[in-house]
Structures are given as C-alpha cells and as structure tokens.
Amino acid sequence: MRININKDNKTYIKNTINNDGNNINIIEDTTIILKERKKFKFSFLSFYSVLIYLFLYVPLIVVILFSFSASKSTVTFSDVTLKWYKELINNSGLVSSFLHSIQVSLTAVVAAVVLGTSGAFFIVRTNFPGKRFFMTLAQLPIILPGIIIGIAMLIFFINLRVPLSMLTITVGHISFTTPVVMFQVMSRLARLGRTYEDAAKDLGANPIKTLFLVTIPMIKTAIIGGALLAFAMSFDEIVITYFLTGSWTTLPVFIYGMMRFGLSPQIYAISTIILLLSIVIIFFMAKFTGTKAEELMVRK
Amino acid sequence: MDKESSNFSQIVLKNVSKVFQDFVAVDNINLDIKKSEFFSLLGPSGCGKTTTLRMIAGLESPTSGKIFLGGKDVTNVPAYKRDVNTVFQDYAIFPHMNVWDNIYFPLKMKGISKKEAAPKIEKVLKLVNMLNFSNRYSHQLSGGQRQRIALARALVNEPQALLLDEPLGALDFKLRVAMQTVLKDIQQELGITFIYVTHDQTEAITMSDRIAVMRQGVVDQIGTPDEIYNKPATPFVASFIGEMNFVDGKVVEEYEDELKVKIANNFIICKKNNYLIKKDDEVLVSIRPEKVYINPEQKLPNQIYAKLSRIVFRGDNYQITTQFDSSELTSVVAAKSINLNFNLGHELRLGWYTEDVQVFPIQLKKNIIKYK
Numbered sequence: 001m002r003i004n005i006n007k008d009n010k011t012y013i014k015n016t017i018n019n020d021g022n023n024i025n026i027i028e029d030t031t032i033i034l035k036e037r038k039k040f041k042f043s044f045l046s047f048y049s050v051l052i053y054l055f056l057y058v059p060l061i062v063v064i065l066f067s068f069s070a071s072k073s074t075v076t077f078s079d080v081t082l083k084w085y086k087e088l089i090n091n092s093g094l095v096s097s098f099l100h101s102i103q104v105s106l107t108a109v110v111a112a113v114v115l116g117t118s119g120a121f122f123i124v125r126t127n128f129p130g131k132r133f134f135m136t137l138a139q140l141p142i143i144l145p146g147i148i149i150g151i152a153m154l155i156f157f158i159n160l161r162v163p164l165s166m167l168t169i170t171v172g173h174i175s176f177t178t179p180v181v182m183f184q185v186m187s188r189l190a191r192l193g194r195t196y197e198d199a200a201k202d203l204g205a206n207p208i209k210t211l212f213l214v215t216i217p218m219i220k221t222a223i224i225g226g227a228l229l230a231f232a233m234s235f236d237e238i239v240i241t242y243f244l245t246g247s248w249t250t251l252p253v254f255i256y257g258m259m260r261f262g263l264s265p266q267i268y269a270i271s272t273i274i275l276l277l278s279i280v281i282i283f284f285m286a287k288f289t290g291t292k293a294e295e296l297m298v299r300k
Numbered sequence: 301m302d303k304e305s306s307n308f309s310q311i312v313l314k315n316v317s318k319v320f321q322d323f324v325a326v327d328n329i330n331l332d333i334k335k336s337e338f339f340s341l342l343g344p345s346g347c348g349k350t351t352t353l354r355m356i357a358g359l360e361s362p363t364s365g366k367i368f369l370g371g372k373d374v375t376n377v378p379a380y381k382r383d384v385n386t387v388f389q390d391y392a393i394f395p396h397m398n399v400w401d402n403i404y405f406p407l408k409m410k411g412i413s414k415k416e417a418a419p420k421i422e423k424v425l426k427l428v429n430m431l432n433f434s435n436r437y438s439h440q441l442s443g444g445q446r447q448r449i450a451l452a453r454a455l456v457n458e459p460q461a462l463l464l465d466e467p468l469g470a471l472d473f474k475l476r477v478a479m480q481t482v483l484k485d486i487q488q489e490l491g492i493t494f495i496y497v498t499h500d501q502t503e504a505i506t507m508s509d510r511i512a513v514m515r516q517g518v519v520d521q522i523g524t525p526d527e528i529y530n531k532p533a534t535p536f537v538a539s540f541i542g543e544m545n546f547v548d549g550k551v552v553e554e555y556e557d558e559l560k561v562k563i564a565n566n567f568i569i570c571k572k573n574n575y576l577i578k579k580d581d582e583v584l585v586s587i588r589p590e591k592v593y594i595n596p597e598q599k600l601p602n603q604i605y606a607k608l609s610r611i612v613f614r615g616d617n618y619q620i621t622t623q624f625d626s627s628e629l630t631s632v633v634a635a636k637s638i639n640l641n642f643n644l645g646h647e648l649r650l651g652w653y654t655e656d657v658q659v660f661p662i663q664l665k666k667n668i669i670k671y672k
Binding site: 199 | 358359378385388390392395454
C-alpha cells in the first residue's frame with residue numbers, strides 16, 4: 001500500500017490492491033492519518049534522543065560561543081568581540097595553510113570526479129570475475145583507519161624517494177575522495193538502468209552523444225553531491241595528511257600544531273568558520289543526493 | 301491498406317539466434333516482415349520476443365544469423381545508424397528534457413536545426429493529439445500521455461519500421477483498449493511497418509496483420525490472426541490463444557486426407573495436416589469450445605455423447621462442460637440460443653465439423669500452456 005497526501009492536505013490517495021487483485025487508488029480523508037502522525041508520547045526513547053543531541057551539539061555550541069568571547073578564559077564568557085576573527089587574518093601561517101587546504105581539496109575533488117565517475121561506469125556496466133572483491137577493495141580507503149593509510153602511504157613515498165609535499169598530501173586525499181564520488185555515482189547509475197541510453201542510441205545518438213546528452217545530465221546531481229561530500233571530507237582530513245605532510249601543511253594540521261600551545265579563542269574562531277563551511281556543504285550535498293533529490297533534481 | 305503493393309520485405313531475419321551465456325534466448329528464427337505490415341511477436345514472458353525486437357533495433361547483436369532492413373544487411377550496423385525506432389515498455393522519456401526537446405532529440409542527432417524541426421514536431425504532436433503539452437516534463441504526464449510522447453518521438457524521423465515493446469503493458473484496461481485504436485489508426489495513416497511485441501493474445505489478434513507466436517526462443521507459427529486462431533500449428537499456439545479443448549485419442553484408420561481417431565468409445569474424423577501421423581499413433585485432438593454444438597438439429601460429421609457436468613453463465617454466453625469417460629469437453633453457446641432445461645448428468649449429443657478439429661502428435665502435449 002502506498003499513500004500520497006494531496007496538496008490540500010485534506011485528502012490523500014491510497015494506492016492499494018482490491019479483491020480482484022487490481023491496483024486501485026482510493027481517495028480518503030487525511031484527518032485519520034494526520035492525527036496518527038501528530039500524536040507525540042513522552043517516552044524513554046525521546047528522552048534518550050535528547051541526551052544524544054545534547055552530547056553531540058553542546059561542545060559545538062560552546063566553541064561557537066567562546067569564539068566571540070573577549071576574555072582568553074574558556075570558562076567564563078565576557079564581552080562579545082570579533083577580535084579573534086581579526087587576529088586570524090593576521091596569522092600568516094594560518095591563512096596560507098587555509099589556502100593550501102582549499103588547493104588540496106579542490107585538486108582531490110576534481111581527480112575524484114574523473115576517476116570515481118569512470119570507475120562507477122566500469123563497475124556498474126561490466127561484469128568481471130571478482131567484481132564484489134574489487135568493490136570491497138575500492139571501499140577500503142574509507143573503511144580503513146586513516147592511521148593505517150597514512151603510514152602505508154608514508155612508507156610508499158619514502159621508498160620511492162618522493163619528498164613529502166603538496167603532491168604527497170594530494171595523492172593521499174585522492175585515495176579516499178575517489179571512492180566517495182564513485183559510490184554515489186554507482187548507486188545512481190544502477191538505479192537509472194540502461195533504458196534511457198538504449199532510447200538515446202535508438203534515436204540516433206552515438207555513444208559519445210549518448211554519454212554527454214543523456215547519461216551525464218541524468219547522473220549530474222550524484223556527481224555534484226559526491227564531489228561536495230568528498231570536499232567536506234578532504235577539507236578537514238587530518239590523520240592521513242599528518243603522515244604525508246612536510247613543511248607544506250594544511251589547515252587541520254596547522255590547527256593541531258597551534259593547540260600544542262594550549263587552547264585559544266583563535267582556535268574557536270577558525271573552528272567556527274570551518275563548521276559553518278561544512279554545514280553549507282552538507283546542506284547542498286543532501287540536496288543533490290538520495291532518491292528524493294534524484295526525483296527532484298534530475299528533472300531540472 | 302493496399303495489401304497488393306506492399307509485398308516488399310521491410311525486415312528479414314535469417315536463422316537468427318541469440319545466446320546469453322548459457323541461455324538460448326532466441327533459437328534460429330526466420331521472419332519476413334512486409335512493408336506497411338502490422339506484425340506482432342506474441343508469446344509468454346521469456347519466449348525471446350523482446351530479445352528479437354532488440355536485435356532488430358540493434359540494441360543486441362545476434363550470436364548468429366543475419367538481419368536485413370529494407371534489403372540491406374544491417375547485422376553489424378549499430379542501433380544509432382539503423383533506420384528503425386523503438387517505443388520502449390517504460391517509454392524512456394528523458395526526464396531532464398521537456399516534451400518538445402524529447403521529440404527534437406532524434407532530429408538533433410540528424411543535424412536538423414530547431415527551426416527546421418519545429419513543423420515536424422508539431423506534426424507528430426498533432427498526430428498523437430498532444431499539441432498543448434510541448435513544455436511539460438515526463439513527470440507531469442500520465443501513463444497514456446507518456447506513451448503518446450514516446451510514440452511521437454519514435455515517429456518524428458519517419459523510420460522504416462517502428463518497434464513497440466509491450467507499449468500498453470503499464471496502462472489500465474480501458475486506456476489500453478483506447479490506445480490500441482490510436483496505434484492502429486496511426487499505423488494505417490502513416491503506412492509505417494509496425495513490429496509489436498506483446499504477451500496479450502487479444503491485443504495481437506485485434507491489431508495485427510500477421511502474428512508470429514513464439515515459445516522458448518522458437519517461432520511456433522506465423523500467420524494471420526484468422527490462421528493463428530482457427531488453424532493453430534501446434535498445441536502451444538492452440539492453448540496460448542483463446543480457449544481450447546484438448547482430448548487424447550488414438551488413430552484407428554488412415555484415409556487419403558483424413559484420419560479416423562478413437563476418443564474413449566467414440567470415433568471422430570480429423571483432417572490430415574503437416575504432422576506425420578500414422579495408424580495406431582497416439583494423438584492430441586483440439587477443438588474450440590464455440591465450435592462444439594450441443595444437440596445440433598442436423599447430424600454433424602462428428603458426434604459424441606457426453607454427460608452435462610457444469611453450466612457457467614458468462615454474460616453473453618454459457619460455458620457448458622460435459623464429461624465422457626475420463627475426458628472433459630467444454631462448449632460455449634450464445635446465451636439466448638439454447639434451452640437449458642437440463643439436469644446435471646443429463647446426456648447431451650455433441651457435434652462438430654471435421655475442419656474445426658486439429659490433430660497433433662501426443663508428444664507435443666507438454667507444450668500446452670496451463671493457466672493457474
């Protein structure tokens with residue numbers, strides 16, 4: 001049974017199967033099911049949920065609040081000020097590491113879109129022995145602890161005598177941004193099926209035109225969503241980066257370095273900025289991925 | 301439609317087979333589809349009809365055999381270079397383009413400018429009665445409307461043949477019947493060859509000029525709806541289309557072009573056909589229920605006596621089941637034409653004409669489709 005609530009919110013269409021085995025739509029009054037939905041019972045589960053949310057968000061709120069506090073103390077809140085944010089701009093190391101981070105993340109995302117999308121086509125569209133095993137391998141960079149990947153890559157680069165630099169960090173990031181994009185695109189491609197491409201070919205489009213005029217427009221949102229998620233993950237990645245960084249460093253590693261001299265409101269300020277950036281990215285990502293987004297966005 | 305001028309072979313399949321890994325989807329079939337013909341591929345799911353259609357479209361390549369389109373060998377020509385278009389089962393209207401752009405797509409692939417395309421698009425939209433929908437997107441259309449747009453898009457390039465893959469399968473009954481008329485009218489108006497894949501025998505019978513009935517990758521019979529219905533070539537075709545009585549028998553006498561068959565304790569006469577059936581062979585005899593007359597006024601060539609076992613009223617007719625020995629025969633009679641003052645168990649005289657009976661070797665009994 002499927003239920004669609006009509007726009008007027010007063011009636012809904014219930015798709016069900018009647019006694020003869022036929023699919024039929026029944027229009028019914030929504031008051032019944034809406035009442036059902038409004039009921040809220042205070043239960044242990046809701047109490048528990050509230051606790052979890054507090055646990056997750058109170059530390060974040062504290063960071064945001066104290067980034068605007070005039071005093072250096074992290075216990076008492078004094079006057080509201082923006083001076084820590086101003087100091088960030090004067091911290092040349094922080095600014096350059098911020099730019100480094102953007103540079104690394106953008107490069108890693110572009111590489112991930114190219115590699116991940118083509119990889120997704122390969123996995124969805126071809127059958128080869130050991131396909132499942134290959135897919136598991138492709139997921140490893142996301143699943144394995146960063147410390148393992150970091151150490152492995154460090155050993156790899158040292159043996160090849162590649163100096164630790166922007167290059168090594170970027171390669172490290174590509175290793176986990178690629179599967180992120182790949183799995184987003186894979187699920188979209190698998191759901192899409194071959195019919196649209198068959199139709200395009202049938203109507204006279206050669207394989208290249210089919211790809212650019214039909215397939216890519218239809219998986220575009222999955223690519224964008226995957227890229228945003230990959231950017232968010234790359235931008236605040238610290239563990240792998242820490243192993244692969246020389247004197248050239250990214251923002252999370254720089255902040256980690258700053259913290260060795262103790263917590264400071266400056267760190268709260270930069271954390272708040274990163275938090276906002278992440279929220280914006282996640283918001284757009286959610287818009288572009290998932291089945292519901294697919295229905296909405298593919299059409300546009 | 302002028303049948304005489306349309307003897308040109310539009311599509312020819314020669315010994316075409318398709319094997320998927322170790323599954324034979326299409327097994328050495330031969331088809332010769334004429335110009336302007338409404339040709340149906342009919343069969344139960346998994347019989348290879350869609351695979352056959354996809355091979356004609358170029359979306360699958362045959363494992364062996366050749367396909368000719370308008371006299372040219374297109375076996376190795378890719379789909380996008382073949383002058384045929386398909387209406388897919390789920391229509392495949394591109395969701396990121398509106399109706400106009402969807403129909404423009406095949407023209408654009410031919411390098412036709414939007415300006416040149418406009419009158420053509422208007423023409424096909426008019427043909428399918430969807431002129432006011434050119435700005436809509438697929439999700440803003442009903443199933444029947446999507447169907448019409450898919451049809452318009454496939455027709456706009458005026459292909460040599462239009463391939464339709466169960467196009468009405470997803471529609472409800474009334475709409476399906478309405479669309480059958482729309483399709484048939486369009487086909488007659490444009491004179492384009494239609495190849496129509498369906499599992500719905502009624503649809504195939506009512507719309508087609510000729511039908512190929514397929515079973516497990518092979519074609520059992522090709523013929524006009526009348527031939528398929530009245531002269532089924534195999535028990536499978538006989539059972540797949542319409543209602544059919546099957547009775548086991550044994551040949552007791554062989555004449556020049558007739559066979560005398562013993563059914564239980566009755567003797568009937570059947571016309572010989574292409575099967576090699578000799579005296580003493582076990583056979584399967586088939587006859588349509590509406591060809592079995594109950595207590596006929598005049599004496600018919602074949603008569604048996606059987607006991608009435610069931611009467612079912614079906615609106616415009618009665619289905620009457622009778623039993624003799626271990627066999628069962630049903631007949632269908634128009635509701636007004638019979639006096640039904642019989643008790644169950646009453647003995648009836650059943651009769652039929654020799655040409656209405658088909659006789660098959662008993663080995664083919666396994667191919668009978670049994671519903672339920």
